[in-house]
Amino acid sequence: xxxxxxxxxxxxxxxxxxxxxxxxxxxxxxxxxxxxxxxxxxxxxxxxxxxxxxxxxxxxxxxxxxxxxxxxxxxxxxxxxxxxxxxxxxxxxxxxxxxxxxxxxxxxxxxxxxxxxxxxxxxxxxxxxxxxxxxxxxxxxxxxxxxxxxxxxxxxxxxxxxxxxxxxxxxxxxxxxxxxxxxxxxxxxxxxxxxxxxxxxxxxxxxxxxxxxxxxxxxxxxxxxxxxxxxxxxxxxxxxxxxxxxxxxxxxxxxxxxxxxxxxxxxxxxxxxxxx
Numbered sequence: 001x002x003x004x005x006x007x008x009x010x011x012x013x014x015x016x017x018x019x020x021x022x023x024x025x026x027x028x029x030x031x032x033x034x035x036x037x038x039x040x041x042x043x044x045x046x047x048x049x050x051x052x053x054x055x056x057x058x059x060x061x062x063x064x065x066x067x068x069x070x071x072x073x074x075x076x077x078x079x080x081x082x083x084x085x086x087x088x089x090x091x092x093x094x095x096x097x098x099x100x101x102x103x104x105x106x107x108x109x110x111x112x113x114x115x116x117x118x119x120x121x122x123x124x125x126x127x128x129x130x131x132x133x134x135x136x137x138x139x140x141x142x143x144x145x146x147x148x149x150x151x152x153x154x155x156x157x158x159x160x161x162x163x164x165x166x167x168x169x170x171x172x173x174x175x176x177x178x179x180x181x182x183x184x185x186x187x188x189x190x191x192x193x194x195x196x197x198x199x200x201x202x203x204x205x206x207x208x209x210x211x212x213x214x215x216x217x218x219x220x221x222x223x224x225x226x227x228x229x230x231x232x233x234x235x236x237x238x239x240x241x242x243x244x245x246x247x248x249x250x251x252x253x254x255x256x257x258x259x260x261x262x263x264x265x266x267x268x269x270x271x272x273x274x275x276x
Contacts, residue, residue, distance in 0.1 A: 003134050004147050005155075011127035012152025012198065017159070018120035025113025034117040035224055036075035036251075041125035042218035043068050051132055052215050053265075060268065063261025064215075071222045071254030078229065078247025086233075086240045128205070128214040135210040145202040212262065219258050222251045 023031040043065075046052035055061045138144050181187060208217040226248040233240040 001147075001151075003130060003137055004144060005151050007127065007130045007134050007144075008148045008152035008155055010123045010130055011202065012148065013155045013159075015120050015123035015127055017156075018116045018123060022113040022116030022120060025109040025116065030110075031113075031117055032224070032228055033075065034121050036072070036222050037121050038124045038128075038221045039068060039215070039218045040072050041121050042128045043215050045122075045125050046129055046132075046214050049129060051129055052213055058265075060261040060265040063264070064258050065261075067254045067256070067258025067261060068215075068219070069254070070257060071219065071251050074247045074250025074252075074254055075222055076247070077250060078226075078244045081241075081243030081247065083242035083246075086242060086245070125218070128209065128218050131206050131209040132214045135206055139210065141203050141206045141210075144206060145199060148202060149198060212266070215258075216262060219255055222255060226251055 019031065019034075022034070043052065047054045053061070054065065056065070134144055135141075205217050229240065229244050229248065
């Protein structure tokens with residue numbers, strides 16, 4: 001229960017909570033870049049805690065390290081380099097109808113929001129590492145996910161209670177419509193997030209961590225930039241640039257290099273165990 005409580009604190013309470021705070025203070029285009037730093041943070045923390053073995057003398061470890069570096073470079077290229085704009089067909093939804101949603105709110109908010117996003121990145125990385133420990137001490141994925149969500153729900157009541165207590169009376173009346181449940185896009189988003197972004201994701205991540213370690217599923221997080229760019233361009237008609245395509249290609253190359261090194265490392269470990 002202690003490890004499940006840590007799992008819930010990092011994965012349910014801190015990681016998404018800090019990310020939403022940072023997203024609100026900065027903007028979607030700025031906040032999504034920090035998701036791509038999760039593999040690096042996970043790699044560093046897992047190596048420091050010796051959960052992920054790194055030996056520069058062995059080429060599989062070198063391939064893993066090279067893949068992580070290339071993936072980060074790809075995310076930075078996709079985020080910071082634009083280049084030639086690409087004309088892609090889209091479904092007609094305008095991404096410029098609410099430009100304030102992607103715009104930062106101010107220098108002070110940007111600084112505080114960046115701190116929130118950095119904290120979220122570290123929390124996600126620690127969550128992947130804690131998942132490896134939970135898989136060892138409690139190898140029941142569905143029960144562990146259910147208990148994690150339950151404990152996370154209980155932990156989330158504390159910041160909500162503090163917010164209600166500290167809020168002025170006028171703000172409390174303004175919150176009343178927000179707490180009214182009605183079937184709309186907001187409720188559908190919450191339900192989708194709870195079922196897939198938390199429940200299904202926790203089960204799949206725990207399954208992958210148990211078999212491949214904490215860094216393995218974190219490396220796939222870089223693909224979110226590729227998927228976000230593609231969906232944003234096709235569905236909402238957001239401008240796509242050559243830099244984004246080149247960055248996405250580097251992300252895929254880095255992921256393939258990491259997976260290659262990881263597979264060779266696991267194969268060598270199986271041979272050693274068989275000989276013993």
